[in-house]
Amino acid sequence: MTSPNSEPLEWHEAIFQTLKENNVQQVAYVPDAGHSHVIKRAKADPDIRDIVLTTEEEGVAVVSGAWLGGQRAVLLMQSSGVGNCVNMFSLLDSCRFPFFTLVTMRGEYAEFNPWQNSMGLATEGALELMGITVYRVNSPDEAAEIVDAGLVSAFDAGNRVAILLSQSLIGRKKWMR
Template sequence: MDDHWSVAAHRHFKAAGVRQVAYVPDGGLTRLIERCREDNAIETVMCATEEEGVGLAAGAWLGGQKAAVLMQSSGVGNTVNAIASLVTSAQFPFFAIVTMRGQWGEGNPWQVPMGQAVAPVLEAIGVKVFHADTAEDVGAMVEAGLRMAYSSDQAVAVLVSQRVIGSKVWVADNKEGAQ
């Protein structure tokens, strides 16, 4: 039996009636993306940028469906204007899972600034932020976040800690080995 946190997240998507999932490919989200892609009741859309996912989520809501947006922390900066203007001003419900970089064990110095800015930036534009610091936290955070987003017309992001997804090794001397 698979006890990866993605199992609980997918289960809560189903229970909440999420019908669309927008994502930008990310190693930390691979298993959740695969689960959603294999689920015939969920339409998955791979986006070129994270802000496209914000538009998809708003469009889904206008069309009578619930959506979730999946992204890595480095892409959150791409969503700020779309969330602040479209989601917050128009009071659309919005739900995202963000896998974090720039935290525990980060070896890539390029990931640290945005990783440290994600929560304060999202909070500054009105997004409620839930921190999932262990794999066991993810399911409860996703369930509560979906409920809050879709019952209260709120913008909610569950930040999945780098401690949950694992850190990557950055090899500064070997650019081919850098991740």
């Protein structure tokens, strides 16, 4: 993906542009630094409704409701939020709703907060146990392609898809003393 002057786009912007190209009209999220660029762009875009959540499991219902209303929606969350959603993921299977989420990972590369480790290690397995196909983005140059493939799988084929944005991709978080 390139900008109009043929310079490569930052992977954050490439993800946002891929959402736009795939006609995503709603973005639901709990605020997260790893998703801040996409959130900021969604808030500024008159064609996208941004929905701030108090907890991630609300997002499963929001994106399901968007689908019933004829719109494509994505859920942005951190890996720790996946644990909050496990019970709500049963809605997706029971009702056969398509689903797409972008998950920023914690508990991986250079994690400073031990509270993030358990869910970070369990995220992929928990999603797969709930019938959600998992793809992982590890490098900036693969972000747009993997997100596009996930969106097509979710909204054209009716699958449930999670894209994990690795902690090494989103950047190392540092403890501030």
